[in-house]
Amino acid sequence: MAKNLALISRELFYFSSALLLAFIILEIIWPNIILSYLNLNYLFVFAVLTGSIYLIKK
Amino acid sequence: MLKPFLRKWPFLFKFRLFLGLIFFILILFFLYLKVIPFGNITYSRDYVLDLRSGKGFIYGFTPSERIDLKSGDGPRMIGDPIYFSLFTPRTFDKAKLTITYRDNLGLDTSVIESGVLADNIVWRYELKPIDNKALDYLMLRWHKSEGNGYLFLQRNEDYSSPAEWEKDLAQGELKACADGLEKCLAVYNFSPNYNYQITNYQPSVPLVLDKPLRGSHQFFVYLKNETLHLEFSLVDLNQDLKPAPIDIILSSGDKIITRQALADANPQPGSGKTEEKRVILEQKDLPAGVYKVEVKITNDMVIKKIVSSVDHLSFINKVWPVSNEGPLTIYTDANYLQAKALNPASLQTLKFAGRDFKLDEAYKQFYFKTDSLAKDKEIKLVKDDIVLENNGVFAWSSSSLFNPTLPKVDRFFSVNNKFNYIIADYKKPIEEEGVKTATAEFNLKGIYRENGKYSFIISVPGLKTEDGTDDNLEIYKIKIELEGRTLWQKIWH
Numbered sequence: 081m082a083k084n085l086a087l088i089s090r091e092l093f094y095f096s097s098a099l100l101l102a103f104i105i106l107e108i109i110w111p112n113i114i115l116s117y118l119n120l121n122y123l124f125v126f127a128v129l130t131g132s133i134y135l136i137k138k
Numbered sequence: 139m140l141k142p143f144l145r146k147w148p149f150l151f152k153f154r155l156f157l158g159l160i161f162f163i164l165i166l167f168f169l170y171l172k173v174i175p176f177g178n179i180t181y182s183r184d185y186v187l188d189l190r191s192g193k194g195f196i197y198g199f200t201p202s203e204r205i206d207l208k209s210g211d212g213p214r215m216i217g218d219p220i221y222f223s224l225f226t227p228r229t230f231d232k233a234k235l236t237i238t239y240r241d242n243l244g245l246d247t248s249v250i251e252s253g254v255l256a257d258n259i260v261w262r263y264e265l266k267p268i269d270n271k272a273l274d275y276l277m278l279r280w281h282k283s284e285g286n287g288y289l290f291l292q293r294n295e296d297y298s299s300p301a302e303w304e305k306d307l308a309q310g311e312l313k314a315c316a317d318g319l320e321k322c323l324a325v326y327n328f329s330p331n332y333n334y335q336i337t338n339y340q341p342s343v344p345l346v347l348d349k350p351l352r353g354s355h356q357f358f359v360y361l362k363n364e365t366l367h368l369e370f371s372l373v374d375l376n377q378d379l380k381p382a383p384i385d386i387i388l389s390s391g392d393k394i395i396t397r398q399a400l401a402d403a404n405p406q407p408g409s410g411k412t413e414e415k416r417v418i419l420e421q422k423d424l425p426a427g428v429y430k431v432e433v434k435i436t437n438d439m440v441i442k443k444i445v446s447s448v449d450h451l452s453f454i455n456k457v458w459p460v461s462n463e464g465p466l467t468i469y470t471d472a473n474y475l476q477a478k479a480l481n482p483a484s485l486q487t488l489k490f491a492g493r494d495f496k497l498d499e500a501y502k503q504f505y506f507k508t509d510s511l512a513k514d515k516e517i518k519l520v521k522d523d524i525v526l527e528n529n530g531v532f533a534w535s536s537s538s539l540f541n542p543t544l545p546k547v548d549r550f551f552s553v554n555n556k557f558n559y560i561i562a563d564y565k566k567p568i569e570e571e572g573v574k575t576a577t578a579e580f581n582l583k584g585i586y587r588e589n590g591k592y593s594f595i596i597s598v599p600g601l602k603t604e605d606g607t608d609d610n611l612e613i614y615k616i617k618i619e620l621e622g623r624t625l626w627q628k629i630w631h
Contacts, residue, residue: 088153091150091154091157092157094157095157095160098161099161099164102161102165103168106165106169106172110172110227111589111590112193112227112590113168113171113172113227114168114192115192115193116192116193116194116195116225116227117168117171117191117192118191119191119192
């Protein structure tokens with residue numbers, strides 16, 4: 081169970097970090113295209129949270 | 139067949155594939171919202187709920203001192219005007235603004251308008267009606283006809299159809315209009331097809347206006363079988379860093395006849411060294427009638443002198459004299475005057491239609507009203523550098539003063555006036571339990587857009603923060619439907 085949680089949280093951490101990076105790049109190219117719809121802080125918190133779970137459960 | 143094959147895939151692979159798909163779908167989704175390939179999108183902001191996951195597209199109202207965010211369910215507009223901007227990821231051709239509001243306004247603030255910033259040099263907003271209480275009142279009491287794209291109201295049923303009325307208007311002979319059109323016809327957001335003529339017009343003598351005026355100005359000229367020759371001497375003050383282009387436009391109705399533009403290379407930005415410029419505008423064989431001249435310049439420029447071949451010349455709605463010399467007399471046809479001193483040295487007691495009015499605070503808009511029945515009212519300034527505005531015209535002599543525009547159903551309009559006809563491009567807002575919803579459509583082609591934002595205004599003329607009343611306009615929701623070219627039209631056309 082703990083192993084699965086670590087695996088899932090690791091994958092979610094990779095996913096959210098990649099998504100955050102992609103959104104930041106899009107935001108740099110076309111300002112406000114993402115921020116108008118979504119506050120990237122939420123995604124950042126999600127990435128930190130999944131990363132922390134992975135580190136704890138590893 | 140596919141199922142056993144998928145079953146062989148390890149969990150990690152399937153999970154990564156799933157997340158990868160979500161990743162690409164999300165990226166494509168935001169790219170779709172950036173491109174808006176079908177050309178239509180709606181942005182809205184609900185000020186009552188105001189739950190947003192992002193910044194949103196409709197930004198907050200400014201300036202903050204004209205907005206009360208605490209007292210009501212939605213923001214309350216307590217001073218005129220307020221502004222908001224709309225971020226769009228691309229350009230659009232049309233916008234339909236829908237505003238939901240509660241109108242807690244008095245009778246002296248009977249008009250609500252909204253607009254989009256069309257020109258950032260002269261700071262001109264393209265205004266459209268939202269609510270007009272005088273029209274709402276008369277629509278219930280007068281004979282109303284709608285069609286041909288406008289609203290036609292008549293006190294008595296003199297005409298069976300607007301088409302019949304239009305026919306008489308084109309000939310300048312309306313029924314029950316013996317005292318002239320300007321005494322019996324009022325308009326709102328509509329320019330009827332009529333040709334203004336000055337009776338007993340005497341040929342012009344050249345006119346020299348050597349009272350400097352700061353910033354953009356517009357004026358009417360009237361001529362009959364004459365050549366229009368206008369010479370402008372302009373001064374670039376170079377007090378700011380921006381270039382100061384000059385654009386002088388001669389138009390008749392909605393048609394531009396000619397224009398003279400002069401770009402500014404801006405060799406000395408912010409230096410304070412003045413640069414003199416000269417523009418000549420000449421047009422021969424113009425039919426008799428009224429023409430409008432628009433001098434589009436920034437506030438960093440001064441119109442030092444105008445030499446005109448015609449002497450019927452009246453400035454429209456605004457003058458900003460800056461001669462820095464002694465007493466100055468200006469004439470206007472309107473019964474009210476807005477005055478603002480942008481320099482503490484210009485504070486004074488001015489005379490308007492024989493009455494004294496105190497202008498005792500800089501940067502504050504003062505409103506002066508007179509009941510004078512005189513056609514031309516005199517404004518006597520002790521010193522200038524004061525922005526004077528109203529809904530009429532201004533001139534330096536009463537002989538130059540003429541106003542070809544028809545009376546407007548604006549906030550000064552009284553339903554007891556003796557008008558017989560009103561023509562307007564206006565739709566009454568829908569009202570439900572005191573909450574009103576109104577729409578206004580704007581053409582966004584060529585409209586000023588900065589950093590991906592269109593700038594909007596909401597105006598309630600006469601609404602003041604400092605008048606001690608609790609008049610306000612409570613705004614609940616703003617929705618903007620945008621329409622533009624599709625991706626295919628952009629690629630192939």
